[in-house]
Amino acid sequence: MIASKRSSLVLFVHLSVLLLVILWTIPTAGLLISSLRDKDQLAVSGWWTALSTSSQNLTVRAPGPEAQQQRDGKFVISGNVLDNPGAKVSAFGFRTQEPAAFEPGQTATLSDGERLTVQEDGAFEIVSDVAMEGSRGQRIFVQAAVPSRFTFDNYREVLNAEGIGASFINSLTVAIPSTIIPILVAAFAAYALAWMPFPGRTILIAVVVGLLVVPLQMSLIPLLKLYNGVGAFLGLPAKTYVGIWLAHMGFGLPLAIYLLRNYMAGLPREIMESARVDGASDFDIFVKIILPLSFPALASFAIFQFLWTWNDLLIAMVFLGTGNNELVLTGRLVNLLGSRGGNWEILTASAFITIIIPLIVFFSLQRYLVRGLLAGSVKGG
Amino acid sequence: MQQLLMAVITMVAGVLACAAYFYGTNLILDLIFPSKGRSGAKASRNLRISNAIRPWLFLFPALFAMTIYLIYPVFESVWLSFHDRTGQTFVGGANYVWMFNDGEFRQSIFNNFLWLLVVPALATFFGLIIAALTDRIWWGNIAKTLIFMPMAISFVGASVIWKFIYDYRAAGTEQIGLLNAVVTAFGFEPQAWMTIPLWNNFFLMAILVWIQTGFAMVILSAALRGIPEETVEAAVIDGANGFQIFFKIMIPQIWGTIAVVWTTITILVLKVFDIVLAMTNGQWQTQVLANLMFDWMFRGGGDFGRGAAIAVVIMLLVVPIMVWNIRNAAKEMKGH
Structure with missing residues (x-):
């Protein structure tokens, strides 16, 4: 029970x-x-x-009378209404009102006495006793069962024609330096906050914790003004890759310092003290002991920062131009949503390309991501 | 490709420059205040001075970047919010007066509060449920990975994914959007979900809940595992059933973590921007503060005064959580 x-x-x-x-x-x-x-x-x-076969309604125009051939005293136009080899005709017709009036294999008599036959495999014949005239070919309506078809065509199209390929490179250009450069800067600061006694240390840590949650929106307008000013002063464009790298570094630093400081503060004090007794300076201790020991925390932060810079839309929209060699994937995708709103083959393929790199990072490095999340959040509670 | 090469070169140059800075300044400090090979008082005096300076050498680049990118903008935004669109003329509280009389702003505030009520609650709720359930089954880790996965997807990518689900075709034609397909399968009329005021907000929120549940799950799962087993065993011996153990023994012990998850998602919600921009761009009464702010930043050539005023409102909403975080961190440090 x-x-x-x-x-x-x-x-x-x-x-x-x-x-x-x-x-x-x-x-x-x-x-x-x-x-x-x-x-x-x-x-x-x-x-x-x-996976199931879908039914499609096609309208095909047969070749005009110039294609007719004489056979056994009759005039014949022949061809195939289907361009997909696996498809099957389930019905056909020649009038808009009755597009599926005949079964495959049957013969329909057209208004001018010509006879139309469409076979199941799509082959058709128009047979006439007298030479056909006119300039346009006969319209044929076909209902076809089309087997499911999978293809990389959509990917081929978006990578080339829609500029996703170029944007992929742009996103990498933004994300790689934005991920790597802050690490060293943050690691030194984190070490100072964790293991070097100096007046004001507690206040600085509190400031870093506070800065963790400052909304980006506060920074956008002042920095846009600053960038415009600096750009005008130096005679350079205001929107450059250097600008966005620095911006990502500035915005990523609080989290980096916070994560690394928490991790470094948890390292055993004895290691550092014995090194100090041996005459090592702070610089030596940091480079030779702390940095290698902190690898898991560095990896956690690097993954966060990479996902964040790759997935970012806001900062790229404000601080980077919209030219073909600057527009990042997220920005391109938003543009496509506007211009190709109904073309799902383009949107789905583009979206998948934008999320594939983060997914690979996620599945291969999930361990570090989880560790970073735990260090970043639970400690605060 | 050429630009990727440039990025890699910049990265190497940046890292080298950082290393050179740290190494160089340390070397200079040791040269000016040498402590090795000096006798007694001089050496200890030099050591004291260099030990007082060195932390600031380590901190300087980070502090400098954070000051420019985060601290200075806070003050500048407040200052700008009292000025006109170009930031030249002082206009007092005119931007704030305009804001509170503006229908779009009030709509955004209302929507933001809806988001604040719904998203953190649902994400935390689902996260907690999934964390508790997956801990008991052998394929729990696989389940967790799959539910955690949306965390890696950008908000824009997620918007495309969900826009496809909400896709609408006129009644009578075959629906290719999953939601409308389900609705029509049950015999109801298909709906253009994004254009139904009020409800469309909830369809947008579903996207963020979908993304954030994994985050809540990971953190809460760790917290649940951290609960001392004796407390659960004692409850089992006392005859408590599964629900009682979960709600009366486990939940009270992880309140702190639940609060952290809740506030973290709350802050994210306050800044929600990409989803609204990509899905509706604020049409059909779905505007939120962050998107409104972005809009004013560029609308009609850019109105910096109004944009900054909206940013200040977002900041003010974040401040209570910021204070709470700082106090918790201070408490934590005293415990060390």
Whole structure:
């Protein structure tokens, strides 16, 4: 009795977690699947039907009378209405009002006496007893069952035509220096705050904790003015990569110092004291002992900063231009949302390219990310 | 490619410059105040002086950058908020008076409070539930990784993902948006979700909850594991059931962590910008403060006075949490 109650509870736990996991992964899965679908299919059916055959209505115009050939005393125009080899015709017609009046293999008699036959594989023949005239070909309406088709075409298109490829490089250009440069600056400051006694240390730590939550919005306008001023003074453009690298460094420093200080303060005091007894200076201790020992904390911060700079939209919109060699992925994606709002094949493929690098970083370095989160938040509580 | 090379070169140059600065200033300090090879009083005096200066050499680059990028702008923004659009003429409280009479601003404040009420609560709630449930099953870590994953996705990327889910096609045609497909499968009319006032705010909030639940889950999961087992065992012996153990034994012991998670998400919510910009750009009554501020920063050539005034409001909303954080950190340091 108790055992059955417990096992039903365990089952309930399994099922609820499964439900939550599905809820949380379905949005991303939908994006990924859609980005790989044929764009005509993507536009007319939901991604959850991606594996089933979809029905499409096509309108094809047969070649004009100049293509007719004489065969057994009759005049024939032939061709294929389908360009997709796996597709099958399920019905056809020649009038807008009745686009699916005939089954494949049947022969429809057109208004001028010509006879139209469309086979299941899409092959059609228009047969006439007299030479056909006129300038335009006959319109044929086809209802076709098209098997699901997966392709990298969407990716090929966005990487080249939509400028996602260029933006990918731009995002890397922003993120790499913005991630690496602050680390050393922050590490020295964190060491001073953790292990060097000096008046005002407590106040400085409090300032860093306070700066952790200062909204970026406060900095935007003053810095924009400052950048414009400096740019005008030096005769340089105000929006440059150097400007955004420095901005990312400035905004990332409080978290970097906070994380690293917490970590360094937890290192055993004995190591440093014995080194000091041996005559090592603070500089030596930092470079030879603290820095190597702090690697996990440095890695945590680097991952945070990389994700943050790669995913950032606001700072890039304010401090970086919108030219083809400056627009970052997030900015490009926002532009595409405006200009290509209905073209889901472009949006889904572009979005997936923008999130693939963070996802790789996330899955390969998750351990450090979790450690950093814990160090950054739980300590405050 | 060429620019990527430039980025890598800059990175190396930047790191080398930092290293050169730290190494060089230390060397100079040791040359000016040598303590090795000097006798008695002179050596200890030099050592004292150099020990007093050295921390500031270590701190200087970080303090300098933080001052320029974070501290100075706070004062400058406050100053600008009392000036006109160009920042030249003093206008007193005119920007603030305009703000509180502006319908769009009041809409933003209202929406921001909605966000503040809903997002931290839901993200913390789901995070706590998932943390508690996944601790009991063998594939818990896989489940956690998958729920944590949206954390790595940018707000803009997440917006595209969810815009696809909310996609709307006219009734009668096949829906390719998941939400409308579900709704029509149950026999209801499809809706253009983004354009329904008030409710559309909640559809936007769902995106941030989706992203932030993983964060709450990771932190709370660690906190749950940190609970001393004796307390749970004692409760089991006393005959408490699962729910009682969870709500009466475990939750009270992790209140501090729940508060930290809650406030961290609250601060994020106050700054929410990308999602609104990408999804609606404030149309259909979904405007929020951060997007409004960005809008005024460039609207009509840029109104720095009004933009700064809105930024100051965001800052004021953050201040209580900032004070609370600083007090906690101070308490923590005394404990060390």
